[in-house]
Ligand SMILES: Nc1ncnc2c1ncn2[C@@H]1O[C@H](COP(=O)(O)OP(=O)(O)OP(=O)(O)O)[C@@H](O)[C@H]1O
């Protein structure tokens with residue numbers, strides 16, 4: 545089974561079909577259906593433990609549901625090998641986490657180059673692309689600084705740049721503004737959504753914050769492992 549989907553055939557849909565997953569006796573996902581369409585910004589809210597991160601991990605192919613399917617462009621990736629799913633993630637997804645998780649020893653520019661280097665691009669070309677996406681996020685003047693030499697909001701914008709640099713179909717963001725105060729959160733989110741739109745990437749945005757969620761095109765709420 546090959547992990548590559550010919551790009552010209554893509555419809556860019558990612559779908560969870562009746563996905564269920566148990567951790568011991570905890571029903572983390574209890575028959576979830578969710579369809580992500582190209583370019584849309586979808587927020588995922590719900591109480592702590594309602595299954596948001598688990599659903600995101602399943603849709604990214606990081607975790608395999610016990611039953612149901614995770615369908616990308618009509619193909620169920622749950623039956624793919626771990627390597628094929630990793631390749632799919634490298635080529636077609638970007639990730640942003642609550643605490644940017646930038647590499648402390650590298651400049652913002654070098655951090656943003658990493659996803660391109662992992663797909664085999666040469667440093668010189670990677671730096672050009674990384675610089676462009678950093679500019680889109682307003683970080684041209686900061687690009688040679690290390691993460692500890694910029695503000696929290698700037699570091700999160702660099703994490704967004706890193707997620708977008710390979711022009712993914714979707715960015716999966718788990719509480720991307722959760723470490724920021726509310727005004728800074730909205731600034732970072734606005735920059736995130738407009739940069740994603742500029743490279744035609746959709747966004748799945750897990751958040752506790754109703755203000756953040758209200759910026760999405762579509763809001764999805766979870767409770768007890770279900771979409772409600
Ligand atoms: N690796 C794991 N092992 C055991 N239980 C887990 C594991 N991951 C998640 N769970 C459980 O599955 C349920 C759903 O967890 P999940 O992390 O998806 O919630 P969440 O909605 O992302 O919560 P939060 O808002 O706190 O991040 C919870 O009851 C959690 O304790």
Ligand SMILES: [Mg+2]
Nearest residue numbers: 596597598718
């Ligand atoms: Mg979570």
